[in-house]
Amino acid sequence: MIKYKIRKEGLNGLVLLEVDNLTIKFGGLVAVDNFSFKVDKGEIISIIGPNGAGKTTVFNIITGLYIPNSGTIKFEGKNIIGKKPQEILAAGIARTFQNIRIFQDLRVIENVLIGGHQKTNYNLFSAVFRTPKFRRIEAERTAEAIKFMQKLNFADKSDMYAGSLPYGDMRKLEIIRAMATEQKLLLLDEPAAGMNPHESLELVKFIKEIRDMGYTILLIEHDMNVVMNLAERIYVLDYGKLIAEGKPEEIRKNPEVIRAYLGGQKNVVNSK
Numbered sequence: 001m002i003k004y005k006i007r008k009e010g011l012n013g014l015v016l017l018e019v020d021n022l023t024i025k026f027g028g029l030v031a032v033d034n035f036s037f038k039v040d041k042g043e044i045i046s047i048i049g050p051n052g053a054g055k056t057t058v059f060n061i062i063t064g065l066y067i068p069n070s071g072t073i074k075f076e077g078k079n080i081i082g083k084k085p086q087e088i089l090a091a092g093i094a095r096t097f098q099n100i101r102i103f104q105d106l107r108v109i110e111n112v113l114i115g116g117h118q119k120t121n122y123n124l125f126s127a128v129f130r131t132p133k134f135r136r137i138e139a140e141r142t143a144e145a146i147k148f149m150q151k152l153n154f155a156d157k158s159d160m161y162a163g164s165l166p167y168g169d170m171r172k173l174e175i176i177r178a179m180a181t182e183q184k185l186l187l188l189d190e191p192a193a194g195m196n197p198h199e200s201l202e203l204v205k206f207i208k209e210i211r212d213m214g215y216t217i218l219l220i221e222h223d224m225n226v227v228m229n230l231a232e233r234i235y236v237l238d239y240g241k242l243i244a245e246g247k248p249e250e251i252r253k254n255p256e257v258i259r260a261y262l263g264g265q266k267n268v269v270n271s272k
Contacts, residue, residue, distance in 0.1 A: 014041040015077075016185055016216050017062075017093075022071035024061060031057045032068070033240040039185070044207065044217045046227045048251075049237035050260060055220045056098070058237075059187050063095050064088045075185070094183035096174045098190040104163030104170075108154070111162050111173055112145045113138075115180030145180065152176060152209065168199035172206055179215065186210070188219040192226045204229050228252065236260070 017039040024032045032054040039045045047055050060066045062073060064085040073081050080088055102111050149155040154176060157165065162173060171191055178186055191207070192200045204226055211217055221227050227234065228248045236244040236251060238260040244251060251257050 015039070016041045016075065017218070018072075018074045019058075019062070020072045020074075022058065022061065022068050022073065024057060024066060024068040031240050032061070032237075034071070035235075035237065035240070035242050036071075037235045037242070037245070039216060039218050041184075041216055042211065042214060043232050044211050044219070044230050046219050046221055046231035046234045047237060048221065048224075048227055048234060052239075053237040054240040055237055056189060057240075059095065059189055059220065062088070062187065063093060089181060089183070092184040093187065094178040094181045094185070095187040096178050096189055096191060098193050100170050100174055102162045102170060102174050102177065104161070106162055107158065108160050108162055108165070108173060109142065109145060109149075109158040111177050112149065112158075112180045113141055115177035148180065149176065151213070152206075166199075168195055168202055171195065171199075171203060175206070175210070179210070185216045185218065188217060188221075190220055190222060192221055192223040195223075200226050 015038050019038065020036050022032055022035045023030065035054070035058065037045070037047075047058060049055055057066065061068050062080075064080070064083055064087070067082060071081075072079060075088075075091055075093060078091070080091060080093075083091070103114065106114075146155050146158055149158060152172075154169075154172065157169065157173075162170065165173060175186065175188065175191065188207075192203055195203060200223055207217060207219075207230055219227075219230070221230075231248055234244075234246065234248060234251045235242060236254075236257050238256075243256045243260060244254045246254070
């Protein structure tokens with residue numbers, strides 16, 4: 001049975017993900033150039049940079065879609081380079097994508113249950129013939145999923161079709177489905193993409209709630225208000241190179257960031 005655990009531990013200084021001198025080339029193009037960073041357990045970390053800076057490529061490497069030319073990636077102290085995406089998922093890393101990938105013709109609860117299917121303990125025969133074991137496990141999983149969504153104030157939407165949700169809730173559902181895989185690290189690829197200011201504010205609150213439950217979050221985001229109000233530390237990429245790192249207030253004032261990412265505007269973001 002899938003258990004949707006609510007983790008109580010917070011930031012404790014333990015390194016969960018450590019990336020060292022990561023480099024990948026596509027033909028003659030160096031997409032990521034000796035990029036190093038780390039994520040401590042319980043943190044919200046953001047990677048920012050202009051389009052084409054290499055941010056999504058970093059996510060693709062971490063999740064096993066690309067194999068880098070050089071560098072190391074350690075998750076909980078173990079090397080994950082060369083592992084298949086499903087192995088990395090099983091190790092404890094889940095991901096969302098910039099484009100929404102929920103099943104809009106299925107109910108919310110069905111989307112969440114799909115997120116945890118890789119950890120079910122029945123076989124294909126049980127699933128095809130809906131044996132008593134299958135029905136028992138599915139009933140237990142559904143009850144656990146509802147209980148889990150109640151913690152996130154989302155259970156009242158469980159019977160709605162995903163495609164009927166407001167856009168902001170679709171984004172939340174995608175994150176909840178990733179959480180349902182019981183992972184330790186959530187990689188969020190532009191979760192605020194396409195949101196209006198109200199939806200973005202709600203998303204900030206939602207992600208903070210997830211962090212307070214003990215999850216660790218690494219996000220890519222173009223909405224600088226979201227980044228500045230969420231991230232505890234920020235890494236800035238430009239043409240695949242790290243040009244700055246630090247706390248939001250440090251990044252906001254960094255002249256290299258202003259030049260490369262903020263277009264020379266010094267007062268475009270505010271923290272709340």
